[in-house]
Amino acid sequence: MYFREPRLSVLARPAFTEPDHLPVQWIGDATDGERLAEFAGRLCYMSQKNPANRSTSEYLENIKKQAHGSVLEHANYTLLLEGVSRSLTHELVRHRAGFAYSQLSQRYVDESVADFVVPPAILGEDALEGQWRAQMEEAQRTYVALVEQLMARYAWVEDRVHRRKMAREAARGVLPNSTETKIVVTANVRAWRTMLELRAGEGAELEIRRLAVALIRLFKVEAPIFFSDFEVYEAADRRDAARSSYHKV
Ligand SMILES: Cc1cc2nc3c(=O)[nH]c(=O)nc-3n(C[C@H](O)[C@H](O)[C@H](O)COP(=O)(O)OP(=O)(O)OC[C@H]3O[C@@H](n4cnc5c(N)ncnc54)[C@H](O)[C@@H]3O)c2cc1C
Known part of the structure; x- marks a missing residue:
C-alpha cells in the first residue's frame, strides 16, 4: 500500500475537573484543555473572580502575547x-x-x-x-x-x-x-506550538510540512483557542504552509 x-487520530485530550472550592468566573466557550490552562494561569494571581471580565479566548490570547507559555504546558494531547x-x-x-x-x-x-x-x-x-x-x-x-x-x-x-x-x-x-x-506522540500545547511553527514553515521538508499543516487544521477544531493565531496559507511553491502570530511562546 x-x-x-x-x-x-486523537488518542487523548485533557479532562478538566474544576475544584468546588476555587470556582472560576468563566466567560465564553472553551475546551477542557483551554480551561485547564486558564485555571492554572489564574491560580498564580488568585484571579478566579475574573476582575478584567476576560473570556477564555481573550485570557489565553494575552498569555500567548506575553509569552507566558508555561501555562500552556498543562494541556497535553496524544495523537497516533x-x-x-x-x-x-x-x-x-x-x-x-x-x-x-x-x-x-x-x-x-x-x-x-x-x-x-x-x-x-x-x-x-x-x-x-x-x-x-x-x-x-x-x-x-x-x-x-x-x-x-x-x-x-x-x-x-x-x-x-x-x-x-x-x-x-x-x-x-x-x-x-x-x-x-506509526508513532504515538504526546506533547503539551507549548511544545506542539513550537514544533508546528518550525515544521509548517516554508523552509521545512515537504512531508513533515504537510503533516504540520494537517495537525494545525486538526488542532484548530480540537482546541481552537490554543491555535487561533496559526494561519494556513498557500505559499509561493503552491503548497500549504502555516505561520503563527506569536513566536515560540
Ligand atoms: C527547517 C529545518 C531544518 C533542519 N535541518 C536540520 C539539519 O540539517 N540537521 C540537523 O541536525 N537538524 C536539523 N533540524 C532540526 C533542528 O536543529 C532541531 O533539532 C529541531 O528543530 C528541534 O528544535 P529544538 O531543539 O528547538 O526543539 P526541542 O528539543 O523540543 O527544544 C525546544 C526548546 O527548548 C530549549 N531546549 C531544549 N533542549 C535544550 C538544551 N539541551 N539546552 C538548552 N535549551 C534547550 C530550546 O529553547 C529549544 O528551542 C532542522 C529543523 C528545521 C525546522
Missing part, C-alpha cells in the same frame, strides 16, 4: 500518526522538550508487508512515481530474502523471537526512508 497523506515515513519521524523526534514518543519497532515487526509513503514532490508525476515504486518493491524483496537467509544463518539461536529480531534488525538496513511507520 502506498500512503499519499498521513492518517491522524500513521502513513508517515521513517524520514519524517527521524525529523519529528528531534523535538524533545515536552514530547513523548512510542514508535513501531523495525527490529520486532515484520516489514515484509510494510507500506510506503510517496514523497509529496513525486506525487502526481507518473514517471517519477513509477521509478520510485520500482525501487521500493526491489528493496522489500531484498529485505524478505535477507530475513530468510539470516534466519537460516542463525538457526543455532534457540530463542526464535531473538533469532527473528537478529534477522530483522540486520535486514532493515535495506529498507528505504519512505517506509511507512
